[in-house]
Amino acid sequence: MTDHTQQTKKGEYHLSEQITEVARNTLKNLVQKKLLPLPDIYSTEFWHVVHENGYDEIIFKKIKHPIIPSQMLKGFLEQTDQILDGVKDTVGSFTSDAKEHVIAITAGLKSLEQKVQHDQELKGEIKQLLEYNETLSLHIAQAEKEFMEQAGFIKSLQKKLRVDHLTGLNNRRALEIDLIGEMAKARRYQFSLSIIMIDLDRFKEVNDSFGYRIGNNVLQKLTDILRNTAREVDGIYRYGGKNFVILTPHTNCRDGITLAERLRKRVARHVFTVKRKGHRLTVKASLGVTELNLEDTVDSLLIRAGRALHKAKTSGKNRVVGLCGENSQSNNT
Numbered sequence: 448m449t450d451h452t453q454q455t456k457k458g459e460y461h462l463s464e465q466i467t468e469v470a471r472n473t474l475k476n477l478v479q480k481k482l483l484p485l486p487d488i489y490s491t492e493f494w495h496v497v498h499e500n501g502y503d504e505i506i507f508k509k510i511k512h513p514i515i516p517s518q519m520l521k522g523f524l525e526q527t528d529q530i531l532d533g534v535k536d537t538v539g540s541f542t543s544d545a546k547e548h549v550i551a552i553t554a555g556l557k558s559l560e561q562k563v564q565h566d567q568e569l570k571g572e573i574k575q576l577l578e579y580n581e582t583l584s585l586h587i588a589q590a591e592k593e594f595m596e597q598a599g600f601i602k603s604l605q606k607k608l609r610v611d612h613l614t615g616l617n618n619r620r621a622l623e624i625d626l627i628g629e630m631a632k633a634r635r636y637q638f639s640l641s642i643i644m645i646d647l648d649r650f651k652e653v654n655d656s657f658g659y660r661i662g663n664n665v666l667q668k669l670t671d672i673l674r675n676t677a678r679e680v681d682g683i684y685r686y687g688g689k690n691f692v693i694l695t696p697h698t699n700c701r702d703g704i705t706l707a708e709r710l711r712k713r714v715a716r717h718v719f720t721v722k723r724k725g726h727r728l729t730v731k732a733s734l735g736v737t738e739l740n741l742e743d744t745v746d747s748l749l750i751r752a753g754r755a756l757h758k759a760k761t762s763g764k765n766r767v768v769g770l771c772g773e774n775s776q777s778n779n780t
Contacts (some may be wrong), residue, residue, distance in 0.1 A: 472496050520648045542591045549584045553577060579728050611685040613663060614670040622684040624694055629682075629696055633739055640696050640739040641703035643712065644752040645673075647689040648731040648764040657721060657728065665719055665730060672717060692752070700738035700771035707734040707767040715765065731765035738771055 474494045475713035482488055556577050563569045617625070626642075628668025633640035647653075647669070654662040666689065673683050673691060682694035693710075695703055711732055719728040739748060751770050759768040 452545075469493060469496050472500075532648075542587055546584070546588050549580055549587070553580050556580065592750055614667055614685050616670055616673075616683050616685065616691070617687045619686050621744055622682070622686065622694065625682055625684075625694065626748065629694060630739060630743065630748070631747070633696065634741075638697050639699040639702075640694075641698045641700050641736060642752050643693040643695065643707045643710070644686070644735045644749075644750060644756040645691040645693070645707075646733050646760065647714075648758055648760070650689040650730065653728065653730065661719075661721060661728070665728070668717065668719060669714065669730075669732075672713050673710065676713055677706070684759055692749075700736060700769050702740065703736040704767055704769040706770075707736050707769075710734065711765065711767055733759035733764050734767045735759055736767065736769040736771075740772070 451457060462667075470493070473489065473496050476492055476496065477489065482492075556573050560570060560573045560577075563573070609617050609624075611618040629640055632638075647665070650662065650665075653665060664684075669691070670683075670685075673693065677683055677693055678695075684692045684694070686692045693706075695706065698706070711734055714730065714732045717729065719730070721728045733756060735752050735758065737748065737751045737755050743751075755768045755770040759766050762768070
């Protein structure tokens with residue numbers, strides 16, 4: 448390895464360390480200010496931290512190769528669940544041990560106080576220690592309260608970061624996280640798990656003809672249809688754009704196809720109101736269904752559902768296609 452290459456790698460590592468430090472300070476500032484780390488808010492605070500602390504390398508890098516802080520945010524926030532859970536456990540353990548320690552010291556000091564009744568000077572010192580111990584106990588209780596309030600706020604923040612703001616459904620990041628847990632439960636307890644991937648057909652024509660506001664209204668109404676059709680145990684997610692996913696535990700592929708067909712018919716029957724005289728708007732949907740198998744990862748399961756959906760789209764739209772094991776099943780219009 449040449450000296451130039453070594454210097455380049457060393458510089459990149461140093462820059463990476465700086466960016467990580469800025470990202471941590473940015474999130475800390477947002478939590479203190481009780482702001483959501485949405486891309487524009489996060490970006491503003493990120494560059495505020497950069498300029499306030501004189502991170503010249505990051506500023507220089509931005510000029511040569513613009514950095515998009517919001518792209519860093521996703522990976523950084525993915526660590527917060529584990530970090531916060533670990534910190535919460537540590538603080539809980541620490542405060543519990545500290546309280547027991549304070550109680551033990553107080554008991555010991557009071558016992559000692561009884562034994563030195565005639566030594567006024569020592570009694571005075573013991574009294575001061577008891578008062579200090581009481582103050583320490585109050586500080587521990589206050590610190591625990593403040594941490595729990597902060598942890599509660601961060602948990603609510605994490606919950607909001609799982610939600611798609613247009614539809615109120617959980618988003619793609621939430622789906623990928625939830626799938627890990629649901630797949631583990633399905634394998635542990637040996638029950639079926641299927642997913643349904645949904646895509647609105649020719650939705651671009653809706654946006655082009657009626658505008659994005661009407662398009663958004665259609666997506667919101669579709670959300671209502673999905674909620675009213677799926678079971679309470681099912682998870683509904685906006686996967687992106689006009690693409691949705693339903694996670695159906697305790698459901699095999701054949702039953703998943705039955706649910707998907709019911710959804711397809713309800714979407715096709717619904718007439719969306721458009722505030723333009725003479726216009727009646729209906730949309731159709733294509734759906735792909737697949738079932739978890741022993742070898743699946745999150746990615747492979749989603750990819751196979753995507754293949755089923757693609758087959759539904761390319762074989763005529765407004766239909767359901769299931770990839771169940773080695774077999775493909777199709778329900779036509």
